[in-house]
Amino acid sequence: MGQEIVAVTGNEAVANALRQVNPDVSAAYPITPATDIMQRFTSFVSNGLVKTEMILVESEHSAMSACIGASAAGGRVMTATSSQGLALMWEILFIASGSRLPIVMALVNRALSAPLNIHGDHSDGMGARDCGWIQLWSENAQEAYDNTIQAFRIAEHLDIRLPAMTCMDGFIISHSIERMEYLDDEAVKNFAGEFKTTNPLLDIEHPVSYGPLILPDYYMEFRRAHADVMSKVTKVVLDTAKDFEKISGRKYGLFETYRLEDAEIAFVILNSAAGTSKDVIDEFRNKGIKAGLLKPRLYRPFPYEEVGEALKHLKAVCVLDRADAFGASYGPLFTDIAASLYPYKERPILINKIYGLGGRDYLPEHAELVLNELAETAKTGKVKTFKEYIGVRE
Amino acid sequence: MATPLSLKELSRKEVLLTAGHRMCSGCGAPTVVKMVLLASEYPIIAANATGCLEVSTCISEYTAWKIPWIHNAFENAAATISGVETMYRSLKKQGKLSKEIKFIAFGGDGGTYDIGFQSLSGAMERGHDMIYICYDNGAYMNTGIQRSSATPFGADTTTCPAGSVIPGKLQQRKDLTKIMAAHGIPYAAQASPSSWSDLMKKVRKALEIKGPKFMNIIAPCNRGWRSRTDDSILLSRLAVETCYWPLYEIENGVTRVTVKPKEKKPLVDFLKPQGRFKHMFAPENEWMLKAAQAEVNKNWERLLKEEAFTASLETPKE
Ligand SMILES: Cc1ncc(C[n+]2csc(CCOP(=O)(O)OP(=O)(O)O)c2C)c(N)n1
Ligand code: SF4
Ligand SMILES: [Mg+2]
Numbered sequence: 001m002g003q004e005i006v007a008v009t010g011n012e013a014v015a016n017a018l019r020q021v022n023p024d025v026s027a028a029y030p031i032t033p034a035t036d037i038m039q040r041f042t043s044f045v046s047n048g049l050v051k052t053e054m055i056l057v058e059s060e061h062s063a064m065s066a067c068i069g070a071s072a073a074g075g076r077v078m079t080a081t082s083s084q085g086l087a088l089m090w091e092i093l094f095i096a097s098g099s100r101l102p103i104v105m106a107l108v109n110r111a112l113s114a115p116l117n118i119h120g121d122h123s124d125g126m127g128a129r130d131c132g133w134i135q136l137w138s139e140n141a142q143e144a145y146d147n148t149i150q151a152f153r154i155a156e157h158l159d160i161r162l163p164a165m166t167c168m169d170g171f172i173i174s175h176s177i178e179r180m181e182y183l184d185d186e187a188v189k190n191f192a193g194e195f196k197t198t199n200p201l202l203d204i205e206h207p208v209s210y211g212p213l214i215l216p217d218y219y220m221e222f223r224r225a226h227a228d229v230m231s232k233v234t235k236v237v238l239d240t241a242k243d244f245e246k247i248s249g250r251k252y253g254l255f256e257t258y259r260l261e262d263a264e265i266a267f268v269i270l271n272s273a274a275g276t277s278k279d280v281i282d283e284f285r286n287k288g289i290k291a292g293l294l295k296p297r298l299y300r301p302f303p304y305e306e307v308g309e310a311l312k313h314l315k316a317v318c319v320l321d322r323a324d325a326f327g328a329s330y331g332p333l334f335t336d337i338a339a340s341l342y343p344y345k346e347r348p349i350l351i352n353k354i355y356g357l358g359g360r361d362y363l364p365e366h367a368e369l370v371l372n373e374l375a376e377t378a379k380t381g382k383v384k385t386f387k388e389y390i391g392v393r394e
Numbered sequence: 395m396a397t398p399l400s401l402k403e404l405s406r407k408e409v410l411l412t413a414g415h416r417m418c419s420g421c422g423a424p425t426v427v428k429m430v431l432l433a434s435e436y437p438i439i440a441a442n443a444t445g446c447l448e449v450s451t452c453i454s455e456y457t458a459w460k461i462p463w464i465h466n467a468f469e470n471a472a473a474t475i476s477g478v479e480t481m482y483r484s485l486k487k488q489g490k491l492s493k494e495i496k497f498i499a500f501g502g503d504g505g506t507y508d509i510g511f512q513s514l515s516g517a518m519e520r521g522h523d524m525i526y527i528c529y530d531n532g533a534y535m536n537t538g539i540q541r542s543s544a545t546p547f548g549a550d551t552t553t554c555p556a557g558s559v560i561p562g563k564l565q566q567r568k569d570l571t572k573i574m575a576a577h578g579i580p581y582a583a584q585a586s587p588s589s590w591s592d593l594m595k596k597v598r599k600a601l602e603i604k605g606p607k608f609m610n611i612i613a614p615c616n617r618g619w620r621s622r623t624d625d626s627i628l629l630s631r632l633a634v635e636t637c638y639w640p641l642y643e644i645e646n647g648v649t650r651v652t653v654k655p656k657e658k659k660p661l662v663d664f665l666k667p668q669g670r671f672k673h674m675f676a677p678e679n680e681w682m683l684k685a686a687q688a689e690v691n692k693n694w695e696r697l698l699k700e701e702a703f704t705a706s707l708e709t710p711k712e
Binding site: 063207211 | 459466473476477478479483484487493495513515517
């Protein structure tokens with residue numbers, strides 16, 4: 001199990017994962033903070049370290065469009081983007097998933113305009129959560145690296161064939177140096193395996209048509225088939241994680257739980273802020289307060305049943321959203337958690353905090369405030385407020 | 395060098411866009427596509443922008459295409475085929491493929507001049523080995539005859555209807571063929587299905603040239619032009635004979651008019667049979683006919699000058 005211990009940024013880790021997986025084609029367009037991934041990757045291309053043919057397109061819309069063409073042609077394809085870039089791709093994201101093309105995209109999460117902001121929050125990924133792609137979220141550079149490698153296996157699995165995006169927090173992870181472990185090139189190459197084509201355009205002896213018009217007589221069956229295939233993803237994700245553990249020693253599931261089994265109160269939180277939260281949970285545990293955490297990894301398709309089972313025994317849960325859903329009552333993660341718990345008669349009280357927008361720091365004192373509030377709510381059954389912004393000027 | 399066309403050979407070739415598609419009878423677009431595919435001596439993979447051609451030729455669970463074909467969205471046929479072509483190059487370089495395959499994107503004027511313009515410009519600049527073919531019917535026909543930047547001056551469309559205050563489209567067309575040539579691509583050409591051998595020769599020639607190529611082909615639409623269903627070829631011929639749609643090519647910067655009308659017909663010969671120009675023949679709109687003719691004259695004279703000028707630039711062959 002050859003592993004090299006390194007100190008690298010999240011972007012560097014992802015770029016190296018992409019080098020090791022060695023896609024046939026990549027189309028990409030620069031945008032902060034994802035640019036750095038493609039800069040590093042194109043230097044691998046220029047120096048002959050990968051076989052990848054680059055398409056340096058004139059927009060993210062064309063990046064995703066070219067990825068679709070390349071993927072339908074029959075080969076391994078990837079791209080990377082953030083924020084406005086993902087927003088510009090939005091129309092085409094649905095075409096990638098509806099056409100069942102296993103494109104992998106590194107999404108470095110960043111806030112959306114206006115006002116213009118280049119820093120980390122989850123508005124971009126949340127805006128694309130229901131476009132039929134698989135989403136894997138990552139706490140740190142190691143997880144971003146591991147998820148990127150696994151994403152290819154998952155997306156390309158013959159039972160599903162769906163595009164997948166891996167998410168990590170812009171700047172907080174993409175540009176901070178952390179200790180992590182690289183697998184050796186050969187191990188990743190074998191893990192990713194050879195790309196298997198299904199109905200490639202380039203098979204001119206067997207011409208296929210991609211992208212038909214489908215009228216009301218059959219459209220709904222296609223959408224249902226997509227929904228059915230989404231339901232097979234969890235198994236593939238778990239099987240892939242098992243194989244990945246064999247080469248890395250690192251365990252992955254649909255989500256991570258931290259001191260949750262005997263907890264009475266808990267956070268549900270995505271990505272980098274989970275790390276800070278875990279530290280504060282330890283402090284509260286030392287004070288005798290039974291706090292825990294659940295951090296989703298597979299966010300789409302969302303494993304509602306498994307998440308519901310993991311949270312149902314709690315007294316009070318705070319879902320922290322690093323994106324708001326304007327006009328809806330709650331943040332996007334909150335509504336998923338609420339839906340997971342809805343089937344249970346006995347279920348925790350749920351509250352929602354919006355934090356960290358546009359790169360605003362999530363500090364230990366924020367986590368402390370929330371845990372104190374949860375402890376109080378668990379004791380009294382009384383809710384101060386169901387949804388509020390934290391770490392914001394009033 | 396492209397093989398010369400032979401009717402005997404062409405008549406034996408399989409038609410790769412089958413009958414039974416659902417374009418209107420008399421539509422110019424499928425005729426154009428058939429001619430293009432028939433001209434090719436290579437296997438073709440095509441991308442198609444959303445529009446009449448696309449929605450009518452591949453309605454689940456049927457397809458009229460006997461070649462590999464992909465429709466992605468409205469504005470991205472060029473980017474899409476650039477992805478297909480790049481995967482081809484990647485796999486070929488890796489030794490996983492050896493066959494010679496050619497790549498063509500088809501788009502309507504809306505999907506090419508307007509919403510797909512950026513994607514097209516990008517693909518041409520990147521130098522993909524592909525031909526982009528615009529079938530120009532002069533409006534967004536699929537959504538019900540709305541104005542595009544290819545709509546001719548004066549035309550009555552559903553978004554620039556000829557009314558009592560505004561008499562149809564007040565702007566001249568965008569000259570896309572020239573704009574594409576200005577990208578410095580090795581080959582850009584205009585063609586018409588009325589001159590089938592000129593059209594097919596241009597396709598054959600383009601297929602032999604490495605790099606990005608652009609062809610703009612007029613494709614009459616009887617629904618939008620308000621013309622008789624059996625007048626497609628006649629109208630595309632009148633477009634050429636009036637010099638409204640000159641047939642020319644720009645190869646490595648050298649312009650050549652490939653078909654010169656024996657006698658330049660007045661533009662009204664092309665306008666008259668089309669209902670979309672009817673209001674221009676009202677006495678108060680006489681200025682419109684004059685303006686339309688003046689624009690055609692200006693463009694035609696300029697084209698002839700360009701032909702003479704660029705010929706003088708041509709480096710003499712050894
Ligand atoms: C992004 C987007 N905007 C608008 C449309 C609606 N739309 C579909 S086809 C079309 C017009 C196509 O016009 P053109 O490219 O000229 O082809 P034609 O139908 O005339 O052959 C429009 C406006 C769309 N499909 N996608
Ligand atoms: S509306 Fe016009 S372009 Fe569309 S299929 Fe009919 S004739 Fe052809
Ligand atoms: Mg049109």
